Amino acid sequence: MTFATLAGKLLQLGHPIPTLGLRRIESRARRVNVDDLVAIAVALNVSPQALLMPEGDTAILPTALPDTFTPAEARAWMRGDLNLTLESRHDFWLERLGEIETALIEAERLAASSDPQAAGWGRRRAIKLRSEQAETSEQIEAIETLIRKGGERGSAADTAE
Incomplete structure (x- = not known):
């Protein structure tokens, strides 16, 4: 899905995030609040957890968890x-x-x-x-x-x- 398509879906959901904002989110240059997370998850038809912690052993762990957490x-x-x-x-x-x-x-x-x-x-x-x-x-x-x-x-x- 393109950033423009996702931005359009978010606009329809009443939570607009412009394409530049989405690019910055993907590159970790923009923080995401809970409202952004839920709206993006709805637009992508996935759970918020899937965005926070994708499947696989190479997933990046959330900040502040113990270093030994898998x-x-x-x-x-x-x-x-x-x-x-x-x-x-x-x-x-x-x-x-x-x-x-x-x-x-x-x-x-x-x-x-x-x-x-x-x-x-x-x-x-x-x-x-x-x-x-x-x-x-x-x-x-x-x-x-x-x-x-x-x-x-x-x-x-x-x-x-």
Whole structure:
């Protein structure tokens, strides 16, 4: 979608932002208030969270979150599924590990299928899940290390507890 098209949609919504303003927002030269965020989300037919925290591991984290926060944790925090304490983050990853292990059992069952298409899908899914399982285990270990060391000093998590 072009800036002109988006600016037109925003005008129709009663929240005009000129194309130059949109360009500055995209280049991070202009701040966005909550009204701007909601209007842009409506115009793009996405949730505000999708604009604040896009999917993917390379997403830029919002300012003030602990340095050790991952994009997955930030998205869970924005949904209200996680708070800033290390214990909450630890529980989040333990739950995620359980979900992965359950999905891995199903993928391995499919990989053993006599149906070649299902077996191929199961093998590919199992490979992906084993990688996620290893990454999740690493997150759990990193958070357990932080807990043993007494937490994250100087982060938002210190003030949240």
